[in-house]
Structure formats: C-alpha cells, structure tokens
Amino acid sequence: MNIAPNSYPRTRKRLMAAAASVAIAGAIGFAAVATGTAPVLAEAVRVEAPQVPGFADIVERVSPAVVSVKVKAKIEPAADDGSDQSDDPDGLNNLPDNPQLRRFFKEFRGFGDQNGQDQDRRRFGRRDHNNDQPRPVAQGSGFFISDDGYLVTNNHVVEEGSAFTVVMNDGKELDAKLIGTDPRTDLAVLKVDGVGKFTYVDFADDSKVRVGDWVVAVGNPFGLGGTVTAGIVSARGRDIGAGPYDDFIQIDASVNRGNSGGPTFNLNGQVVGINTAIFSPSGGSVGIAFDIPASTAKQVVQDLMKNGSVQRGWLGVEIQPVTTDIAESLGLKSEKGALVSSAQDDGPGKKAGITSGDVITQVDGKDVASPKELARLIGAYSPGKSVDVTVWRDGKSETLKVDLGKLPSSDKQASADQQQPAAPAKPDTLADLGLTVTKSDNGNGLVVTDVDPDSAAADRGIQPGDVITSVNSMEVNGTADVAKAMADAVKSGRKAVLMQITRDDTNRFVALPVAKG
Structure with a gap:
C-alpha cells in the first residue's frame, strides 16, 4: 500500500501521543501503588526562635585554670572511745594475762601470721598502724591566679592538712605546698612548682557586679571535678556571722560540698567571688550560696603570696x-x-x-x-x-x-574600772525610764536594781546589776545627773537619751526615749 507523502508524519505523531499517554498512565499507576505501601510522613516540628546565649565559650576558656584540691594529714589511730592507741596498735594490752586468750584474739584478728594479716586487711580494709603516711581529710576546689603556679582556695579546706594535691582539668595530679592562710577571711594560697606555665584567671572589679547579673561556678562538688553550674547574683553585702569582715556576694548557682574554694565567674571569664559557704537545712544546695568578693580576696591573696600571712x-x-x-x-x-x-x-x-x-x-x-x-x-x-x-x-x-x-592574734577586751556592787537599802527611782537605781560603792555610776518589765528599758535589754556610767556623754553619779541630761535632751528637741551601760566588764550604749511635757 502506498502512503501519501504527508500521511507518515501524521501517523507517527499519533503513535507518539499514544505512547506518551501510556507512559503518563503508568506513572500515575506506580504512584498510586507507592502511596498505598509507604505513606508520605509530615515534617518534624521546628520553631525558628531567637537562640539564648550559652556559657560554653566561657567554660572552655576558664576550666583549665580550675582544679580540685585534695588534702591529707597524719592521723594517729584511736580507740572507739577516742583514746590514743599509738602505744597499743593491736588493742591487746587490756586483755587478761592469759596466753591462750591472747593467741585466740591475735588469730581471730589476723595477727597470728603474715597470711592471716594480709587476708584480714584485704577483707576488712584494715590500715597498717605502722604506716604513718598521710590520709585524706578534706577535698575542695581552687583556681590558678598566676602562670607560675599560685592558686587560691579556702582556709577551711586546707587548715587540717599536711600534704596537698591538686587535680587538673585533664586529670593530672600535682603536688602543692601551702604558702599561707588567713582564717579571718577563710582564704589560703597554695603553690605548684616545677611543672611549667599554667592557665590562670584574674579577679574582676566586683564593685560593678549587680544583683541579677549572670554568673558561672566551676568546682569539685562531691568529688565530681570539672562541674559547672550557672545562676545569677541574688544579693550583695551579706553578713552570715562567719567573721569580722563579712561582705558576701550571694548567688543562686548550685554550690555543694566540695565547691569550697572554687571560683564564680562573670560572663567575661573573670572571678567575681570565691565559693565559701551555703545556706542549707538539708546539707545540699537549695539555691543560696555565699562568695568572698573578688576585691577582698585580691588584697588578701597578694599579702599571702608576699608574706605568707596578713597583717592588718x-x-x-x-x-x-x-x-x-x-x-x-x-x-x-x-x-x-x-x-x-x-x-x-x-x-x-x-x-x-x-x-x-x-x-x-x-x-x-x-x-x-x-x-x-x-x-x-x-x-x-x-x-x-x-x-x-x-x-x-x-x-x-x-x-x-x-x-x-x-591587730592582735585575739581581740582584746577593754576592762572596765567598775565593779558590780550590791544594792544599798534605799534605792532611788527613775520613774520616767522605768528604772530603780542606787549609787555604786565607788561612787562612779548608778547600779540598776530593778527594771519595770513594761518599760522601754526592759525592751532594750537593761537588767538589774547593769551600771549606768554616763548619759549623753555626761558622767552620772546620782539620779539628778540623769534628770539633767534628760532635760537637756528635751530642750534640744531630741526624743531619746543615750545611756552607757557596763555589764560583765563590757560597755555598750542604749538609747531610751524621754517623756516631753
């Protein structure tokens, strides 16, 4: 059959269109099959939110300067009742003089022969009393403040020690020696020698630290070295009764046993305080810890490094x-x-x-x-x-x-010249103050013999036996002197008079209100 010249192209187009239709149908059919066997899953939830800055960069830089401090001391063996057993390590001196009884106890406790002794020590962990090596007594934290090995910790961490070891961030242990301590501020300085240069940190200007600032604490809580916690400065100027120079920075970063002596950093990697104490009814962290301010520590540490002690x-x-x-x-x-x-x-x-x-x-x-x-x-x-x-x-x-x-090693107490005399038969009264008084035997001051329990004097702690030595800086030898001082206070427009009281050879001042009219 002859095909017209123009018919072949049309036929070819129809065949190609049919083939394309079959291909499309096949693709649709395959998709249907694929959908039936493996359903397409929805995408996982992802929220594009602002990222909160972390502390990783700070921790990475400062961690090599923070160490764990292990403290050892020589301890004499003691009996259960606390008595020294250095002259009787076996505890057999008090036994009756019976050879069979003594042999029984030696064999029972593993002293009968070397094998028994070794077995007893392996089983019960018994320490050889002839071994006078130091034993662990404390563990805390510290940090290097110079590249030649000076480091800071707490006095209460090292005060019972005779040998000191610092554990670096990489686990390396180094021997250290004690340079000096200052119990009044609870600070101590150790030194590691002959190892090379150390990564160290510097003290911050804590006068710029504000309540609410972020801080990071690094230390060795419960022996878990290299532990990092974060929080904020929650208060300043805390007096916790630890000493005469209390001025602690309070933080809420988690601080526990073993953190003592460790640093608290600001976001610039500078030490703003040294972890020293915690408030904890349970013994663990409840979110209140106290730091020695950097300004206090810096001055004390410089003195310890230079002189080994602090002279004030x-x-x-x-x-x-x-x-x-x-x-x-x-x-x-x-x-x-x-x-x-x-x-x-x-x-x-x-x-x-x-x-x-x-x-x-x-x-x-x-x-x-x-x-x-x-x-x-x-x-x-x-x-x-x-x-x-x-x-x-x-x-x-x-x-x-x-x-x-x-400053003396112990605070001196001023001695008072007055002796507490017995009350005479006819005391006088200071009715406006709620006091009954009498002249002292030596004529200096008035002895309080009675206090009205409903008076301001009682509220302020004045007790029978107290000696009133002055009122508003004027010496008093009788009730007339007190009355004059009170009248002068009223004329000056003051609402109270200041009494100097002596009790048990100690002086103090008490302000008592005066009546007007």
Missing part, C-alpha cells in the same frame, strides 16, 4: 551599731557610723583621743556605714599607717589623726 591595722576600740534611737539621741541625721562603746587603754584609738560615746563616721574621707564597714576599712591598712578618723562628738564632727597598731 588595729584601731583598738569596741564598737556597736548606730540604731535609729541612738542616732536621735546624739543628733545624727542617719543611723550610719560605728558607735565606740569603749576604747582600749593600750590601743592607738585612745592614744589619739577617741573616747567612749564617739561615733566614727569616716576614715580617710571614706564614709563608715556600719561597724562591719569600719572593720574592713581599718583592716585594709597596714600597721603603722597614719589615718584620719572623723568622729561625731557633742553634736559636731571632729577629725583625729591615728597611727594604727597591729
């Missing part, structure tokens, strides 16, 4: 807080400062003219907010340093030049 200035006065009532009685505008309850006879303060009843308001132009602040300011100076001490006396400020002494 000494003013030689006993002080107490200025309450609102005391401020009112003295004409002060606020309850800031430190009230001198007594000046020690051999102290530099008394030699310079500071007397009982003065309120110390400044040291070298720096304001004194409280007795703790005064202790920190004076303690920051070296012995022999001459300082200007501003006091509030007789309603005006006065500046005295004081050459500081050296």
